[in-house]
Amino acid sequence: MSGSRDATPDPADLAGIDDLLSVQEREVRASVRALCEKKIDPYVADWFEKGEIRDIRALAKDLGALGLFGMHLSGYGCAGMSAVDYGLACLELEASDSGIRSLVSVQGSLAMFAIWRFGTEEHKQQWLPRMASGDAIGCFGLTEPDAGSDPAAMTTRARRDGSDWIIDGRKMWITNGSIADVAVVWAHTGDGIRGFVVPTDTLGFSAPLIKHKMSLRASVTSELVLDGVRVPAGAMFPEVRGLRGPLSCLNEARYGIVWGSLGAARSSLETARRYSLAREQFGKPIAAFQLTQQKLADMTLELIKGQLLALHLGRRKDGGTLRPDQVSLGKLNNVRESLEICRTARTILGASGISLEYPVIRHMNNLESVLTYEGTVEMHTLVVGQAITGLSAFR
Template sequence: MDRNPLDLAGIDDLLSDEEKAIRDSTRAFLDKRVEPHVADWFERGEVDDIRGLARELGALGLLGMHLEGYGCAGLSSVDYGLACLELEATDSGIRSLVSVQGSLAMFAIHRWGSEEHKQEWLPRMAAGEAIGCFGLTEPDHGSDPGSMRTRARRDGDDWVLDGAKMWITNGSIADVAVVWAQTDEGIRGFVVPTDTPGFSAPLIKHKMSLRASVTSELVLDGVRLPAEAVFPEVRGLKGPLSCLTEARYGIVWGSLGAARSSLETARRYAVERHQFGRPLAGFQLTQQKLADMALELVKGQLLALHLGRRKDAGTITPTQVSLGKLNNIRESLEICRTARTILGANGISLEYPVIRHMNNLESVLTYEGTVEMHTLVVGEALTGVSAFR
C-alpha cells in the first residue's frame, strides 16, 4: 500500500507539523496511560484515580486547550479537534471528561464569568487540580432546556438555588458546578462550589454506555450563594446554548475517533482471521463493508477539518456545528455497528474495543443535542420554517 490504510484520502497532508505533533503527543500519552486499562474501567464502571488522570491531562495541556490565558494552552480549534479525536479513539468517556471540563465548565466561566470567577477557577481547572461540571439538563427537561424547573431566587444580597440536574458528567467528582436556573430576570448561570451546603451529586449507576466516565445527578436544596456567584451579564438561553455549541464542535471530531478505532480493528481482524481457507478480507462482502466504512470516515474527517478551519477563522455558525454533529456521530455509530459484524461473535467481547465504542456512541448520539434536534436545526436552515413546536 502506498498510503496509510486509514488515510486513503491523504488528509494528513492538510495538517501542519504543529497539528500533527499535538495529535501524536496525545496519542502517545493515551497509548501509555489509558489504553491498557480502559476496557477494565468500562467493565467495572469505574476509572481508577480519575483525579490523578485529570492532573496528567492538565499537565499535557489538554484541559481548556483552546482557551486563552488563565493557564490555558491557547491552541487552535483544529488542535483541539485532533485531540478530541484521539481521546475518543481510546474511549468516549475519557473525551467526555476533557470536553465537559474544557468546552462546558471552563468555557462558560471564560466566556461569561466575572474576572473573579476566571482568576479563582480557570488556572486550577486547566491544571486538572479542580474539576468542573455543567448543570443544564434536568430529569424532565432534556431537549427543552427553556422549560427547566431549577429556580434561583434572591434573598437579601444572596441567591438561593433549588432544583435538580440529570446526566451530569463529572458531577460526583467536581469541585465546581456551572448551574443554569430560572430567575425573575430570565435564565442565569451560577458558579457553585460543590462544597456549598445543600449541594449533592449522587452517582448514576447501571449505565451500559460511557461506563468509563462519572455521570451524576445534581441536587440543589436551598443552596445559598453570594451575589457575585452569578454570571454578571448573560441572560436567557444564549449562555448555555453557546456552551453547547462549543462542546458539540468537539463531538464532531471526537466521534470519528471511535469510528477510526473500530474500522482499524475490523480491518486488522479481517486480514488476520481465516474462514473457508482464506482471510475474511478476501471476501467481497467484507471488502464492501470496509470500503463503505472508510469512505464515511474520510467524509467525516473532511467535514470536521473544514469546520475547524472555519472556527479558527471566526466564521463558523451553530447550524454548521449541528450539521457536523448530526452527520459525524450518526455515521460513526454506523461504522462501529458494521465493524462489529466483521468481528462476528468476537465483536461483543471487550477484548476488542468495538462494542465499547458502539455502546458509548449511543450516549454521544443523544447528548449535546439529539439527532432529532439537529435535524430540525438543519431543516429550519433549509426552509426558513421552525418545526421545533
Template sequence: MSAATKPTLDPLDLAGIDDLLSDDERAVRASVRQLCEQRIEPFVADWFEQGTLPDARGLAKELGALGLLGMHLEGYGCAGMSAVDYGLACVELEAADSGIRSLVSVQGSLAMFGIHRWATEDVKQEWLPRMAAGEAIGCFGLTEPDHGSDPGSMRTRARRDGGDWVIDGRKMWITNGSIADVAVVWAQTEEGIRGFAVPTDTPGFSAPEIKHKLSLRASVTSELVLDGVRVPDAYAFPEVRGLKGPLSCLNEARYGIVWGALGAARSSFEAALSYAKERTQFGRPIGGFQLTQAKLADMSLELTKGMLLALHLGRRKDAGTLRPEQVSLGKLNNVREALEICRTARTILGANGISLEYPVIRHANNLESVLTYEGTVEMHTLVIGQVLTGEPAFR
C-alpha cells in the same frame, strides 16, 4: 514514477488528509495519542467492565499537564491552541474511549468555557487556572430529569436573598458531577435563565453518581441536587440572560464531538480491518471476500468524509466564521456515521465483536450516548431543517 516507488497509502487515511495538517498540528495529535496509548488504552476495557474511572483526579492532572483542559481558551493558564488542535485531540481521546473525551469536553468546553465567557473576573481568576491544570474539576448542569431538549422549561430556580442567591432544583445525566469541585448551574430567575458558578462543597449541594449504565461506563455520570444552595451574587454570571449562555457552551462541546466521534469510528475500523486480514474462513482471510471488502470500503469512505467535514469546520472556527447550524450539520453526520461504522465493524468481528477484548462494542455502546447528548439527532435535524426552509418546527 513506477509502481514500486509510489508511496504506500495509509489505510486509515486513504485521501491523504494528513497533508492538510501543519507539522504543529500533527505534533499535538502525536502527543495526545502517546498519552492515550500509555495511560488509557491498556486499562480502559477493564474500567468499562467495572463501570468506573479510577483516579479520575490523577488523570485530570495528567491531561492538564499536557494542556488539554480548556486547551482552546486564552489566558488563565489555558494553552490557547487552535480549534483544529482541539479537534485533533478529541479524535485521539475518543479513539481511547468516549468517556475520556467527555471528561475533557465537559471540563473545557462546558464548565471552563462557561466561566471564561460569562463569569466575573474574580471567578475566572479563582477557578480557571486550577481547572486548566486539572487541579479542580468542573461539571455543567443544564439537563433536568424532565427537561432535556427543552431546557427553557427547566424547573431549577434561583432567587435573590439579600446579597446572595438561593438555588433549588435537580440536574440529571451530568458528566463529572460526583468528582467536581465547581458546577456551572443554569436556573430560572425573575430575570430569566441565569448561570452560576457553584462550589460543590456548598451546603445543600450533592451529586449522587448514576450507576447501572451500559454506555459511558468509564465515565462519572451524576445527578445534581441543589437544596437551598446559597451562593454570593459574585458567583452569578452578570451579563447573560436566557438560553444564549448555555447554548453558547453547548456549541463548543458539540464542536469537539464532531471530531471525537471519528476517533471511536477509526478505532473500530482499525480493529475490523486487522481482524479481516487475520481471520480465516473457507480457507482464506475473510478480508478476501467481496462482502467484507465492501463493508471496509464503505467504512473508509465515511471516515474520510467525516474527517474532511470536521477539518473544514475547524478551519472555519479558527477563522471566526463557524455558525452553530454548521456545527449541528457536523454533529449529526459524524456521530451517526461513526455509530454505523462501529456496528458494521462488529459484524466483521462476528461473535468476537461483542467481547471487550476488542474495542468495537464499547465504542458502539458509548456512541449511543454521544448520539443523544449535546443535542439529539432530532434536534439537530430540526436545526438544519429550519435553515433550509426558514420554518421552525421545534413545537
C-alpha cells in the same frame, strides 16, 4: 507524479488528509495519542467493565499537564491552541474512549468555557488556572429529568434572599458531577435564566452517582441536587441572560464531538481491518471476501467524509466564520455515521465483536450516548431543516 501513483496506500489515511494538516497539528495529535497509549489504552476496557476509573484525579492531572483542559481558550493557564488542534485532540481521546473525551469536553468546553466567556475576573482567577491543570474538576448543570431538548422548561429556580441567591432544583445526566469541585448551574430567576458558579462543597449541594449504565461506563455521570443552596450575589454570571449563555457553551462541546466521534469510528474500523486480515474461514482471510471488502470500503468512505467535514468546520471556527447550524451538520452526520461504522465493524468481528478484548462494542455502546447528548438527532435535524427552509419546525 509517478512516485505518488506508485506509493503504497496507507489504510489509515487513504485520502491523504494528513497533507492538509500543519506540522504543529500533527505534533499535537501525536502527543495526545502518546498519552492515550500510555495512560488510558491499557486500562480502559477494565474501567468500562467495572464502571469506574480507579484514580480519576490522577488521570485528570495527566490530561491537564498536557494542556488538554480548555486547550482552545487563552490566558489563565490555558494553552490557547487552535480549534483544529482541539478537534484533533478530541479525536485521539475518543479513539481511546468516549468517556475520556467527555471528561475533557465537559471540563474545557462547558464548565471552563462558561467561566472564561461569562464569568467575572474573580471567577476566572479562582477557577480557571486550577481547572486547566486538572487540580480542580468542573461540571455543567443544564439538563434536568424533565427538561432535555427543551432547556427553557427547566424547573430549577434561584431566588433572592438579601444579597444572596438560594438555588433549588435537580439536574440530570451530568458528566463529572460526583467528582466536581465547581458546578456551573443554570436556573430560572425573576430576570430570566441565569448562570451561577457553585462550589460543590456548598451546604445543600449533592451529586449522587448514576449507576447501571450500559454506555459511557468509563465516565462519571451524576445527578445534581440543589436543596436550598445559598451562594453570594457574586456567584452569578453578571451579564448573560436567557438561553444564549448555555447554548453557546453547548455549541463549543458539540464542535468537539464532531471530531471526537470519528475517533471511535477510526478505532473500530482499524480493529475490523486487522481482524479481517488475521481471521481465516474457508481457507483464506475473511478480508479476501467481497462482502467484507465492501464493508471496509464503505466504512472507510464515511470516515474520510467525516474527517474532511470536521477539518473544514475547524478551519471555519479558527477563521471566526463557523455558524451553529454548521456545527449541527457536523454533529448530526459524524456521530450517526460513526455509530454505523462501529456497528458494521462489529459484524466483521462476529462473536468476538461483543468482547471487551476488542474496543468495538465499547465504542458502539458509548456512541449511543453521544448520539443523544449535546442535542439529539431530531434536534439537529430540525436545526438543519430550519437553515435550509427558513422555517422553524420545533413546535
